[in-house]
Amino acid sequence: MINVGIAGASGYTGVELVKLISNHPKAKLCAVTSNSYKGKSLTDIFPSMRGFENLICEDLDIKSLSKKIDVIFLALPHKVSMQHVPTMLGNNIRVVDLSADYRFTDVAAYESAYQTHTSKDLLKQSVYGLSELYRDRIKTSNLVGNPGCYPTSILLPLLPLLKEGLIQPAGIISDSKSGVSGAGRSLSLSAHFCEANESFNPYKIGNHRHTPEINEILSLHSQQPVSITFVPHLLPLTRGMMSTIYARVTDTATQDKIRKTYDTYYGDEPFVRLLNKGMYPAISHVKGTNCCDIGIHFDETSRQLIMVSAIDNLLKGAAGQAVQNMNIMFGLDDETGLNRVQGPL
Amino acid sequence: MINVGIAGASGYTGVELVKLISNHPKAKLCAVTSNSYKGKSLTDIFPSMRGFENLICEDLDIKSLSKKIDVIFLALPHKVSMQHVPTMLGNNIRVVDLSADYRFTDVAAYESAYQTHTSKDLLKQSVYGLSELYRDRIKTSNLVGNPGCYPTSILLPLLPLLKEGLIQPAGIISDSKSGVSGAGRSLSLSAHFCEANESFNPYKIGNHRHTPEINEILSLHSQQPVSITFVPHLLPLTRGMMSTIYARVTDTATQDKIRKTYDTYYGDEPFVRLLNKGMYPAISHVKGTNCCDIGIHFDETSRQLIMVSAIDNLLKGAAGQAVQNMNIMFGLDDETGLNRVQGPL
Amino acid sequence: MINVGIAGASGYTGVELVKLISNHPKAKLCAVTSNSYKGKSLTDIFPSMRGFENLICEDLDIKSLSKKIDVIFLALPHKVSMQHVPTMLGNNIRVVDLSADYRFTDVAAYESAYQTHTSKDLLKQSVYGLSELYRDRIKTSNLVGNPGCYPTSILLPLLPLLKEGLIQPAGIISDSKSGVSGAGRSLSLSAHFCEANESFNPYKIGNHRHTPEINEILSLHSQQPVSITFVPHLLPLTRGMMSTIYARVTDTATQDKIRKTYDTYYGDEPFVRLLNKGMYPAISHVKGTNCCDIGIHFDETSRQLIMVSAIDNLLKGAAGQAVQNMNIMFGLDDETGLNRVQGPL
Amino acid sequence: MINVGIAGASGYTGVELVKLISNHPKAKLCAVTSNSYKGKSLTDIFPSMRGFENLICEDLDIKSLSKKIDVIFLALPHKVSMQHVPTMLGNNIRVVDLSADYRFTDVAAYESAYQTHTSKDLLKQSVYGLSELYRDRIKTSNLVGNPGCYPTSILLPLLPLLKEGLIQPAGIISDSKSGVSGAGRSLSLSAHFCEANESFNPYKIGNHRHTPEINEILSLHSQQPVSITFVPHLLPLTRGMMSTIYARVTDTATQDKIRKTYDTYYGDEPFVRLLNKGMYPAISHVKGTNCCDIGIHFDETSRQLIMVSAIDNLLKGAAGQAVQNMNIMFGLDDETGLNRVQGPL
Incomplete structure (x- = not known):
């Protein structure tokens, strides 16, 4: 049994982690922390849990945590994570950090999008938690920087084709769409029901903070600087994300080679599902699952390839992939605790 | 042409007033005020208006307003209204107040639900703005206390039957449901998209501030104290309200008499529509209209009567009825500026 | 391991059963049938299941089914169920029927609401599957008539108080609201997205077929004829149901006695949760759970009691309670396969 | 006063036309036809109209229509329109056809996407009803082929830049999203509330019938064959459409030239609104208006231009533009009947 803590359990990502770990056959939820709900029980915050899970939200006291947990998930704001991680590692707590703080190799890229990095040394040791592509390094890691939701939905379809030289690194476009839960549980006019409902809009064109994260990973794997065009939009639904990605193929690419490449990379992966020709993903097909379709x-004729990917932004885009990474870190099958059959509603 | 001002134009009720007055054939929108958006143009706040209406939000300076307007709509918080109304009237500005400040005759009832009333004298002069039932007094009034949305949806079906002795005043129940816009544009967890979407819940059972307003009017018209059971619920939609009302009929009541009574009261009213036997209202039938279906x-057998009423909470429940009242005050037909044909979407 | 079949697996209730049984630790899904999708795999119909469940929909051939299953869930239309059940029982297949065909004791009541009953004899033997109230009889039953969703949401709060004489049997009102999935997956204008979205309306006032079902059970337990006023409404959301129920208490009733009675009946029940004073249910608190809050x-003063109950119409209102009943029939804990911790989204 | 008929008044486009013409200051709605609701009054079909519009749906009898109307809007299925148009013109009824039947110049393009064209001769005489770009020809036309919703949202931003040589005709991508009303009022699983709600998906990639319409117009105006990549998606909302369009600019293009070009084409247009730098459209800003933002x-650096356009698919994408075209045909200002101030909800 893996003893688990969750920091920031009262946000939307945090509570998804609570659900996953509470229901996990090989993990035990031993501690939850929350800044806003300190001293409250989880069921006070989330009445849906009443009768099934009843931990009290405690302070983020690492010494005390270190006595009861093996691993901690950090569902904390960027910047706050890196204030705690060094001490956590020093106390033998393995970390899956869901903030951006340990996703980057290039400090400058991080700092241009976020703020001064105060834990630079650990960037050499942290592993990017895109489970399917970084599994080997995740296995032995003590510190995983769990990917952003948009990057997950974009990198999974792109990386195999880029690595195998089937698409051109220049001119890639991702037109992406996210449900409102992606903006978290804090209050803002754009997350007000009456503003988001029955509407749809792009936001942060040209300056979304997931762009440098995507570009860094793409560049690493294609051995040249890649800079994609990324336009995120806000969908009037609670959970789910889709990226419709446009790329030019290289001269050697064929439909068959493309499908075979995906099969090589993902044929044995439980959570990446390549759809048959003529079939496309829908958010309802992945909602509640850890899958990326x-x-x-x-x-x-035009030599253009359209890739459409769909994930549940709170699962494969956040908490689900984090648990998948924990499974990998502790030698479990990826699917452990994540393989429930899911229906359409 | 009636020269009109709107105070509090940046909220949901305020902007509905802006729409109605801007599109009104006999009124001219001359001034808008907003506390939060002072100095901004309406189109900065509401880009949908760009090219069609472009007033700048100004301070609530009554002297300056009095030079350009005949009437003002107050879409201000309770308590703020009564700070300004005496001066407005003193400056010959007629007032339609959409707060609760001038809805009550009984000061104690107001104070138990809200706060100390600082403009008690005017309560004798103010008229309750339920247009169909108070038209005669509204005609000559300088100060209309525009009804709450729930009270409008409940009083319109109940008053005729109570006044004519067809239903028993005791034991009336209203199970009411409102869209999220009823809570206004300010931020709260319950109005967060992810919390309201795909959910539904009752709130403030036994202590909603519209209860004393409803009871006061019902009591006045049935000449005995009436105390209804009122349970409001929050609907996962933007605009619309429904009340399903249960009452015991008196011995003399028959289906026929009930229908005839409604016909007597509302047969000539453009905005109250009695549906044929077996037909019931839907929010989609009244959304965007000033109607109460x-x-x-x-x-x-059980001598029980079920009345179902539907209104658009922002129109007949607020801004629409306010404009209807302005029309009455200025000798126009009720329908002026409110009689657009509306479709289902 | 219990070997399970599901008839009518392609509807919304059917697919919820597929999910629950596929994920059930003590049951194995051995066969699914579908009239409309015969020969198709579940993943063709429900792509969300791809990689996790892949049975082929077969014909409803009882002989062949009897070789592989111990129990069958019938998610079939009313009337179709009773055409098959006698043969199923004759082939030693235990049955949980989610249609109305075996919910009634009184044939006339069934026939007035539905049609001629062609399997009357079995009505003596079938057990009404309201798990908490009929557990003893369910344990040994071969045929459970799983309750309707509205009846479940209404009977659970009412029965303990009626049985203990704390509320008056006359004058009970249930103002109930259901999500669109309650109407099933078949096509109709009222389930068209553009008609249901942003709307809300009552339907079938005075003649909904769940009324006789509710009345029969209430009458049985209060030993006098009970006839409630029941008004169902359609909510613009996918899953969830709420009933707001109004009753007069009897002279002996006190708040304390009412709470104690609920505690006696449900204190040990995992799926009925009585909320603290001042707290009310929300659909988001029960969605995805088998709970009734x-x-x-x-x-x-008015001696009136308001009971608000919330369930997930597809779980406690259908598939979840059906599985709970299967658990009871096979000697498992009620919670088996139903006790996942659930979050707010 | 223009005397107007609407054929196919019971669909979503039809009823929007009914609203617009009923509320139009210079037009009179004289006749409506409906195949499915023949003999029913509009208020039977659309209760929202009760008290405000009460025409009876009649047969599509051209002789009889010709006595009372000057112009007819055809909200009929493709193929049905062209069966009637020749006779209508022969009877001096001017026609705005909202089907695809008269949108094409190239018969082969129409026939490859739809079916055999049975009214080819009129294609020479019909005018493509993209109001801003074809105003001069619309003025004198008796037959306008009203554009598709997707083409309107794509052509308005693209045409000025293509015509002025500021973007490259090759490699244009439009990632487009439409609300569910775009699929009409007829029943289908994909328009079922529970399937569309909380989901999002692309459809008809590579074979949507609006692609040849778009390509024909783009090619005409850039004097070379243009073939765009067009991916439509289904949004979980009732009305609204957005296209996010990606193009490479030509060597001479600058931000300034681009903005000036838009200003030249649309600066005086009431319904095309170019947003300031850093501002992007939202569906809520155009819903209920005839605007394209x-x-x-x-x-x-990348020389890539992103254009985001938003329209109300039922207005500028259908009925609104149709009325705008009628205004142009009859010498009225474009805005007549279309210039209401609209709010955010």
């Missing part, structure tokens, strides 16, 4: 359309 | 089901 | 408000 | 982001 990928559908492709290849136009031979 | 009423459907009834009378069970002869 | 109950909040009450007692007005001492 | 356009926001642009120009990345100097």
Whole structure:
């Protein structure tokens, strides 16, 4: 049994972690922390849990935590994570950090998008938690920087084709759409029901903080600087994310090679599902699952490839992938605690 | 042409007033005020208006307003209204107040639900703005206390039957439901998209501030104290309100008499529509209109009457009825500026 | 391991059963049938299941089914169920029927609401599957008539108080609200997105087929004829149901006695949760769970009791309670396969 | 006063036309036809109209219509329109056809996407009803082929830049999203509330019938064959549409030239609104209006231009533009009947 703590349990990502760990057959939820709800029980915050889970939110006291947990999930704001991680590691707590603080290799990229990095040394040791592509390094890691939701939905379809030279690194476009839960549980006019409901809009065109994260990983794997065009939009729904990605293929690419490449990379992966020709993802097909569904359309004439990916932004885009990473870190099958059959509603 | 000002134009009720007055054939929008958006143009706050209306939000300076307007709509918080109304009247500005400050005759009832009343004298002069029932007094009034949304949806079906002795004043129940815009544009967890979406819940059972307002009017018209059971619920939609009301009929009541009574009261009213037997209202039938639809089901055996009413909470429940009242005050037909044909979407 | 079949697996109730049984630790899904999707795999119909469940929908051939299953869930239309059940029982298949065909004791009541009953004899043997109240009889039953969703949400709060004489059997009102999934997956204008979205309306006032079901059970337990006023409404959300129930208490009733009675009946029940004073249910608190949450408000002056209950119409209102009943029939704890911790989204 | 008929008044586009013409200051709604609701009054179909509009749906009898109307809007299925138009014109009824039947110049393009064209001769005479770009020809036309919703949202931002040689005709991508009303009022699983709600998906990638319409118009105006990549998606909302369009600029293009070009084309247009730098459209800003909002982001380094356009699919994308075209045909200002101030909800 893995003893688990969750920091920041009262946000939307935090509570998804609570659900996953509470229901996990090989993990035990031993501690939850919350800044805003200190001293309250989880069921005070989330009445849906009443009768099934009743931990009290405690302070983030690492010494005390270190006595009861093996690993901690940090569902904390950027910047707050890196204030705690060094001490956690020093107390033998393995960390899956869901903030951006340990996702970057390039400090400058992080600092241009976020703020001064106060834990630079650990960037060499931290592993980017895109489970399918970084599994080997995650296995032995003590510190995983769990990917952003948009990057997950974009990197999973792109990386295999870029690595195998089937698409051109230049001119890639991702038109992405996220449900409102992606903005978290804090209050803002754009998350007001009457503003988001029955509407749809792009936001942060040209300056979303997930862009440098995506570009860094793409560049690493294609061995040249890649800079994608990324336009995020806000969907009037609670959970789910879709990226419709446009790329030019290289001369050697064929539909068959593309499908085979995906099969090589993901054929044995439980959570990446390549759809048959003519089939495309829908958010309702992945909601409540840890899956990333990928559908492709290849136009031979224009040599343009359209990749459509869908994830649940709170699962494969956050808490689900974090648990998948914990499974990998502790030698469990990826699917452990994540393989429930899910329906359409 | 009636020269009109709107105080509190940046809230949801305020902006509905802006729309109605801007589109009104006999009124001219001359001034808008906003505390939060002072100095901004309406189109900065509401980009949908760009090219069609472009007033700048100004301070609530009554002297300056009095030079350009005949009437003002106050879409201000309770308590703030009564700080300004005496001066407005003193400056010959007629007032339609959408707060609760001038809805009550009984000061104690107001004070138990809200706060100390600082403009008690005017309560004798102010008229309750339920247009269909108070038209005669509204005509000559300088100060209308525009009804709450729930009270409007409940009083319109109940008053005629109570006044004519067709239902028993005791034991009336209203199970009411409102869209999220009823809570206004300010931020709260319960109005967060992810909390309201795909949910539904009752709130403030036994202590909603509209209860004393409803009871006062019902009591006045039935010449005995009436105390209804009122349970409001929050609907996962933006605009619309429904009240399902249960009452025992008196011995003399028949289906026919009930329908005839409604016909007597509302047969010539453009905005109260009695539905045929077996037909019931839907929020989609009244959304975007100033109508209150009423459907009834009378069970002869149990002598119980079910009245279902639907309104658009922002129109007949607020801004629409306020404009209807302005029309009455200025000798126009009720329908002026409110009689657009509306579709289902 | 219990070997399970599901008839009618392609509807919304059917697919919820597929999820629950697929994820059940003590049951194995051995066969699914579908009239409309015969020969198709579950993942063709429900792509969310791909990689996790892949049975092929077969014909409803009882002989062949009897070789592989111990129990079958019937998510079939009313009337179709009773055409098959006698043969199923004859082939030693235990049955949980989610249609109305075996919910009634009184044939005439069934026939007035539905149609001629063609399996009357079995009505003596079938047990009404309201798990908490009929557990003893369910344990040994071969045929459970699983309750309707509205009846479940209404009977759970009412029965303990009626049986203990704390509320008056006359004049009970249930103002109930259901999500659109309650109407099933078949096509109709009222389930069209653009008609249901942003709307809300009552329907079938005075003639909903769940009324006789509710009345029969209430009458049985209060030993006198009970006839409630029941008004169902359609909510613009996918899953969830709420009933706001109004009753007069008897002279002996006190808030304390009411709470104690609920505690006696449900204190040890995992799936009925009585909320603390001043707390009320929300659909978001029960969505995805098998729980029925109950909040009450007692007005001492008017002697009126308001009970608010919330369930997930597809779980406690259908598939969840059906699985709970299967657990009881096979000697498992009620919670088996139903006790996941659930979050707010 | 223009005497107007509407054929197919019971669909979502039809009823929007009914609203617009009923509320139009210079037009009179004289006749409505409906195949499914023949003999029913509009208020039977759309209770929201009760008391305000009460025409009876009649047969599509052109002789009889010709006595009372000057112009007819055809909200009929493709193929049905062209069966009637020749006779209508022969009877001196001017036609705005909202089907695809008269949108094409190239018969082969129409036939490859739809079916055999049975009214080819009139294609020479019909005018494509993109009001801002074809105003001169619309003025004198008796037959306008009203554009599709997606084409309107895509052509308005693209045409000025293509015509002025500021973007490259090759490699244009439109990632488009439409609300559910775009699929009409007929029943389908994808328009079922529970399937569309809380989901989002692309559809008809590579074979949507609006693609040839878009390509034909783009090609005409850039004097070379243009073939765009067009991916439509289904949004979980009732009305509204957005296209996020990606294009490479030409060597001579600058941000300034782009903005000036838009200003030249649309500066005097009431219904095309270019947003300031850094501002982007939202569906809530155009819902209920006849406007097309356009926001642009120009990345100097990559020389890529992102154009985001938003329309109300039922207004500028259908009924609103149709009325705008009628206004032009009859010498009225474009805004007549279309210039209401609209709010955010």
